[in-house]
Every structure is written in structure tokens, then in C-alpha cells.
Amino acid sequence: MSVGPASPEPPVWERRSVEAGGWRITALSDGFFRLDGGSMWGVVPANLWRSMTPPAEDNTILLALRPFLAERGDEKVVIEVGIGDRWEPKWRDIYHILPTATLADTLRKCGVDPEEVTRVVASHCHWDHIGAQLVEREGALVPRFPNAVHHAPLAEVEMARRPDHARKGSYRSEDVTVIEEHGLLQPFEGSAELLAGLRVHVLGGHSDGVSLITFGEEEDGETAVFWADVVPTTHHAQPPYIMAYDIDVVRSFEVRSRWLERAAEEGWIGLFYHDVDHAFARIHRDGRRYEVDAIPGEPGAAAD
Numbered sequence: 001m002s003v004g005p006a007s008p009e010p011p012v013w014e015r016r017s018v019e020a021g022g023w024r025i026t027a028l029s030d031g032f033f034r035l036d037g038g039s040m041w042g043v044v045p046a047n048l049w050r051s052m053t054p055p056a057e058d059n060t061i062l063l064a065l066r067p068f069l070a071e072r073g074d075e076k077v078v079i080e081v082g083i084g085d086r087w088e089p090k091w092r093d094i095y096h097i098l099p100t101a102t103l104a105d106t107l108r109k110c111g112v113d114p115e116e117v118t119r120v121v122a123s124h125c126h127w128d129h130i131g132a133q134l135v136e137r138e139g140a141l142v143p144r145f146p147n148a149v150h151h152a153p154l155a156e157v158e159m160a161r162r163p164d165h166a167r168k169g170s171y172r173s174e175d176v177t178v179i180e181e182h183g184l185l186q187p188f189e190g191s192a193e194l195l196a197g198l199r200v201h202v203l204g205g206h207s208d209g210v211s212l213i214t215f216g217e218e219e220d221g222e223t224a225v226f227w228a229d230v231v232p233t234t235h236h237a238q239p240p241y242i243m244a245y246d247i248d249v250v251r252s253f254e255v256r257s258r259w260l261e262r263a264a265e266e267g268w269i270g271l272f273y274h275d276v277d278h279a280f281a282r283i284h285r286d287g288r289r290y291e292v293d294a295i296p297g298e299p300g301a302a303a304d
């Protein structure tokens, strides 16, 4: 069945997992925030997007901040850590940051201590995706996961170090430099298998190095794809539904078309970072459009 309109209020976090490529992937939560609906929807007409993601009076729409925990053997990998807690009241207000749940709490509820996390993988280095990599201890910024190798696309690391004028608002350089100073940063380029069954693909479009992360792509059985900001919510699963934030719209359309088609053809499980209601969903083609199917057991799924 198709998914309905996004919930106007943050749903309560519940532990849910899927399996793909030998990995158990659990949806965590680092709360919610709100961004301008027009910016999240680019050239999509307001009457269309307002029916899918209902805006508040200030035209902002609710968005999830949803890291994932991927476990296989001894590996405990956090995919996309979340927005974190280093936000002054002014910015908490501007972005309506709602810490209804936190990365630390939801990880703990999954029985994982920060020291046990072996890897952190970031799709790109925008502040709402990697802010939680750092915590403040006695006035200093330190890595939240002191024993984890932190992977991020090289193009993103370079942009975060020295963002140009157009990108300044999207990066905070300390998010990567502190990790680097602690010797924990391991950037990647192109397409690479970081761990058995866990691949990254640098695509660009939304940002210079935004990447997809897949599980089980080259193996039999289920494949899962972390859509990052390439497809930020289930409602954005049509190639032309491109955010105004995307720096290269032509590239964005091209990579979204290609990967949505592949995911639909091969029946992949999608992992969604910003979708309010759906951590997991599949897409399929219906004529010229894509339809989204909730995963059984997830909210919005058919009861049968």
C-alpha cells in the first residue's frame, strides 16, 4: 500500500530492525527538526507537497533525524549519527530542534555503549547529519565514539574543512577536524566496500560528495539502501522532486533517476533519514511514477 501524509507531530521511537546482506539494521533516533517546506520541495508545487508533508503556520515541515545501527559479527556501525546537542537556543528555535529521543539513548536501548561502536559512516557532512559525532566534555569537543573509525566521502570532508560561500551554511568544520585530530577519520572515494556486504557510492547532486550506503548489494537475499539526502523522505521518491538545497540539480536528477530505478527493479529496502513515519520502505514502479510500500510491521503497512 502507499504511504499516507506525514504525521504533523513526532511519533514515539520504537525499536525496529530489518536484515540485509548479513547485517541487522535498526532504526535509531536523534529527534526531529523542522525546515522550510519550500526549500525541502524545490520546484514542486505547494499544493502538491502540502498534501504530503503538511506545513506549520511558519511554512516549516517536520523532519526526522534518524541514524541507523548496523550490526554483523563484532561490527557495530552507526550510519549517519544525527544532529547532536551542540546547539545554542537561537539555533534550536530557528530549526525547531526537538530532542524527543537522542542517539545516545536509543543506542543504549539497543544495548550498545558509545565505546563499543566500531565504525561511523556518514553519507555527507551537512550539520544535520554529522553533528552528533562530537560531544562537549569539560569545555572541549571530543569524538562521541572514541574507538570508531569514522568514514565520510573525501569530497565532503574537504568541503567541510573550507566551505565556500554557497555552502557555508551547511557545514561546520569542527565536525570533521576534531575527528581527524583524534586519528579516527578515514575518507572514501568512488564506490567502495567498507566492510563485508557494506558498500558506499559517492554520487553528488545534493552536495558535492553525497553518497548512498548499501547492504547486501552483491549478495543473494535482501538488499537495503540508506538513501541519505538523495531521497530524504518516502514522499520525495519521484526523480523530479528535488530539494532547493541541492547544489547540482542536473546531477541530482540523473543519480536519483538511476538509483530509484535500480532499487525498484530489485525490490530493495529503503532506509530513510528524514521521513517522519517511515524508517524503512520499498518502492515500486507504477507506470511513470514510483509508489512507496510500507514494510510489514511498520506504521502504515497493510494489516494482512
Ligand SMILES: [Zn+2]
Pocket (backbone or CB within 6 Å): 124, 126, 129, 206, 207, 229
Ligand atoms: Zn544534506
